Amino acid sequence: MVPGSLIIHAFLQIYGELMLPENPVQVENFRFRHFVSPGEYQYEMAKNDNVIRCRLFDKSLTLVTGNLLL
Template sequence: MPDPENRKAGERPERPDAPHRDSVLSGVFYFDPADSIYADHFPGCPVVPGSVVISAFLKAGRTAVPERTPGRIQDFKFRAFLTPGAYPFRMEAAGHRLMCRLWRPGAETRRPLVTGTILCQGAE
């Protein structure tokens, strides 16, 4: 498996050969400013709901570790409100855990805006 640090942004990782191997998925989540949800959340000052961010991670988790079922979320922290737009993310799979991080564009070397863990289920 190639070194994840040398992978281009948005490139999907190779699928690990065995369920216990670690893998990395990185890319960009796009929260469309034209989505009608922002008319209510919140008028004049749109904010991406935390549930929408977590849902994006769960969906990406199904790609990162297809032999596992993303399940419980754990310790998700939001350090800032997210306005609609594009945000780089990274998920690292280690066994039954997906470690999730999301940054402000161009700030991937700084403190993430969102961190959390998704616990997965699946046969050994």
């Protein structure tokens, strides 16, 4: 199983590389709905005002959800 801290770190790393790396963020409300085994998964990051909503999923099954606050 992949530890939740590594999943959150991956979202933070994507944020830092693709978005605004100089702005600090806070992690909020991450929910781990299913166990995540090592492998490749799809993800979404959608910005809405000062919140980036994160979702990790496999096909139609949502595995992890959470927010990054700007």
